[in-house]
Amino acid sequence: MRSTPQVVVAGGGLAGLVAARHLAGGGVDVALVERRGTVGGRVRTLERDGYRFDRGFQVLFTAYPAVRTELDLEALDLRRFAPGATVAGPTGRSTLADPLREPGTVPSTLSSPYVSAGDALRVARLWWELRRTEPDALFAGDDERIDAFLRDRGFSEAFIEGFIAPFYGGITLDRSLATSRRVFEYTFRTLAAGETVVPATGMEAIPTQLAARVREAGGTIRTGVEVESVTATDADSSGTERVDGRVTLETDGGPIDADAVVVATDPPTARDLTGVPSIPTDGRGCVTQYYALPAEIDLETGRRLLLNATDRGPNHVVPHSAVAPEYAPDGTTLLSATYLDEQFEGAGSATGSDADRGPDASDAALVERTRRALESWYPDRQFAALEALHTERVPFAQFDQPPGVYDRLPDVRAPAGPVYLAGDYTQWSSIQGAMESGRQAAKAVIDDLSR
DSSP states (O other): OOSOOEEEOOOHHHHHHHHHHHHTTOOOOOEESSSSSOOOOTEEEEEEEEEEEESSOOOOEETHHHHHHHTGGGGEEEEOOSSSSEEEEEEEEEEEEOOOTTTTGGHHHTTTOOOHHHHHHHHHHHHHHHHHHHHGGGSSSSBHHHHHHHTTTOOOOHHHIIIIHHHHHHHHHHHOSSSSSHHHHHHHHHHHHHHEEEEETTTTTHHHHHHHHHHHHOOEEESSOOOOEEEEEEEOSGGGGGSSEEEEEEEEEEEEEEEEEEEEOOHHHHHHHOEEEEEOOOEEEEEEEEEEEEETTOOOOOTTTEEEEESSSSSEOOOOOOGGGGOOOTTEEEEEEEGGGGGGHHHHTTTOOGGGGGTTTTTHHHHHHHHHHHHHHHHSSSOOOOOEEEEEEEEEEEEETTGGGGGSSTTTTTTSSEEEEOOOSSOOOOHHHHHHHHHHHHHHHHHTTOO
């Protein structure tokens, strides 16, 4: 390797932070620049009045391989969701749990209208098959929609529409289950092998820890720097010649010259900066609204998600303070309700106002929709005290992942010259995809610079 090559990472999300850490650890003089005032990208936490609001409903799957490699999970002081979910619908509420971890829940799970004995056996068979499959192998082979895959395996419509649609709606932001079966298989295997958690201080603890590791490895981080263009000069994009040139980043604070740059921004910005047409820019969004309730109003979900079996109201409700008491002041219950883009289509407010339709619906309209949903699920309780605290709108939370999309995603070396990509859009839309992409981008840079 040439003596102390200089590399810039543009973007301080999970992918950029992991890339910077591995570059610094590989003997590279690396500087990460981030346009916001803090790192984290889409993984951020707002603290206000004793509450913690993550940027939309986000969780960490402990069985992700990259999570186990890149993070010190013990230091994150994790709080755990109970496996399974409570499903609410026209026939009432029922709990679907993991009988392998909680054998005592078998009777209540099998009495649910959303799962039959046949569904339970098919879940066990699928779990057995997937646990014997290497994770990376799940992204090879044939592909199809999630709903088609499940119907082909004989799952009932009640299970697919009542449980899988809202549960995977929360994971893929696609309640229609038109997303690739590869996401379903990978995450199903991950859920069976590990736990679903959040750090006690909020999801932003994850990028905070990664940033500390960048600095410990010798890298630098500069926030408040926006990259306006990336230009590779005198470079051939093929073979070993890709590192013969230099690259210049034009920023709002002036130009930065480097031996290589890793573009780790959001997908639309990455496409603008690199001109790589295969970077996906069709995204899925969501709106998450946080609420306070008096502590004596118990939703009786324990530490499980509350899923909406119908297409009216929010896709799911999360009992944050039941899972992580640190998310709310003592004596208060913190909930959130998440609405997916598709749930706004054709839906209006109680007043029928156009302003209350779509993802830009007013905060007041959303809290009213959530209140009506809760009152229909809990007819013996009153929710007049439901108080909206914060609304988080995330128009591009994931890139769209229809069947076959992974065969079209760009390689980390897709741009010309010494320019590399790091983002979940080189893998798949997830924390796992973001972290793994950062590691692979750093490896590509180090390998090329060492030639």
